[in-house]
Amino acid sequence: MSAPSTRRVRVALVGSGPAGLTAAIYLARANLAPLVLSGVPSGGQLMLTTDVENFPGFPEGIQGPELIERMHQQAERFGAEFVDENVTSVDLQRRPFALHLGSGQVVEAEAVIVATGANARWLDLPSEQRLRGHGVSACATCDGFFFKGKHVVTIGGGDSAMEEALFLTKFADHVTVIHRRSELRASRIMQARARAHPKISFLLDTEVVEVLGQETVTGLKIKDLRNGAVRELPAQGLFLAIGHVPATEAFRGHLDLDAKGYLKTHETTRTSVEGVFAAGDVYDHRYRQAITAAGLGCMAALDAEKFLAEAAAPKASHA
Numbered sequence: 095m096s097a098p099s100t101r102r103v104r105v106a107l108v109g110s111g112p113a114g115l116t117a118a119i120y121l122a123r124a125n126l127a128p129l130v131l132s133g134v135p136s137g138g139q140l141m142l143t144t145d146v147e148n149f150p151g152f153p154e155g156i157q158g159p160e161l162i163e164r165m166h167q168q169a170e171r172f173g174a175e176f177v178d179e180n181v182t183s184v185d186l187q188r189r190p191f192a193l194h195l196g197s198g199q200v201v202e203a204e205a206v207i208v209a210t211g212a213n214a215r216w217l218d219l220p221s222e223q224r225l226r227g228h229g230v231s232a233c234a235t236c237d238g239f240f241f242k243g244k245h246v247v248t249i250g251g252g253d254s255a256m257e258e259a260l261f262l263t264k265f266a267d268h269v270t271v272i273h274r275r276s277e278l279r280a281s282r283i284m285q286a287r288a289r290a291h292p293k294i295s296f297l298l299d300t301e302v303v304e305v306l307g308q309e310t311v312t313g314l315k316i317k318d319l320r321n322g323a324v325r326e327l328p329a330q331g332l333f334l335a336i337g338h339v340p341a342t343e344a345f346r347g348h349l350d351l352d353a354k355g356y357l358k359t360h361e362t363t364r365t366s367v368e369g370v371f372a373a374g375d376v377y378d379h380r381y382r383q384a385i386t387a388a389g390l391g392c393m394a395a396l397d398a399e400k401f402l403a404e405a406a407a408p409k410a411s412h413a
């Protein structure tokens with residue numbers, strides 16, 4: 095068996111959402127020729143979004159994938175290189191750091207920025223997992239089109255659930271939002287929009303206990319959490335919008351993680367290993383906006399640049 099090919103770079107970025115791409119723009123402009131390990135699929139959660147109305151500089155709004163494409167082009171223009179691969183394992187004990195890719199290739203880097211983001215959370219019901227792609231989805235913008243004239247259910251009480259429910263009204267006859275508490279978590283403006291929509295209704299204090307259907311979704315078994323009563327709700331689609339899980343699996347055991355699996359950082363972007371920095375939703379579970387991820391990407395790039403400059407500087411002699 096031939097040895098895996100190895101290439102060496104000064105700085106590698108893992109992830110290609112707004113955090114990774116902003117870091118790439120800054121590092122490329124600092125002449126550090128960053129290598130972006132984009133991940134598959136690449137582009138992060140904005141790739142699953144339609145209208146982005148709150149990213150500064152786009153008064154008319156912009157489509158999520160277009161915003162990502164523009165950032166990508168901007169990074170490439172200054173010399174960032176992109177490889178559409180996932181990092182499957184890492185060795186951060188050695189210097190340079192080693193990043194193992196899905197293809198078997200190894201990337202050695204003097205500094206690393208982890209910007210792998212977070213992925214959709216599932217209820218983890220066996221029936222839900224069996225019907226994924228057959229009526230169960232975590233992406234309304236990807237799959238909403240298939241539910242023309244149907245009744246669909248969105249689960250969650252946050253902004254994502256409101257956004258998904260509103261988006262689904264473009265296709266579905268009716269959208270029911272199911273939430274486990276009596277209060278929604280979503281911002282007032284999103285709640286108000288969803289509540290005012292004639293096609294949207296709410297089932298609060300309610301939990302989905304089973305997804306019904308053999309080949310495709312035909313309904314849900316739902317439980318009223320106030321009295322324990324279980325009943326069936328006919329529906330042809332189920333959209334999960336119950337938050338996210340950080341994409342840190344490849345770094346488990348190599349970098350400190352918190353109880354929920356998010357990267358732990360100090361002095362904003364520094365991880366538990368010197369020379370490895372974090373940016374975006376992979377550690378920020380509080381703000382989770384494209385603009386905050388981009389800002390953190392900028393900060394991680396500046397920190398990585400400083401780290402590389404200091405590592406390259408001649409050591410002061412104490413003789």
Ligand code: NAP
Nearest residue numbers: 250251252253254255257274275279335336337380381382
């Ligand atoms: P989120 O705010 O964390 O909300 C997740 C929702 O799912 C919560 O209502 C939670 O219930 C519920 N949930 C979690 N686990 C559950 C489970 N196992 N079963 C049932 N329900 C469960 O997540 P998000 O809505 O994805 O939003 C994330 C961040 O992005 C937020 O800061 C949000 O403001 C932002 N965002 C903004 C926009 C926008 O401005 N257009 C759009 C999307 C997202 P509890 O409330 O009971 O915890």
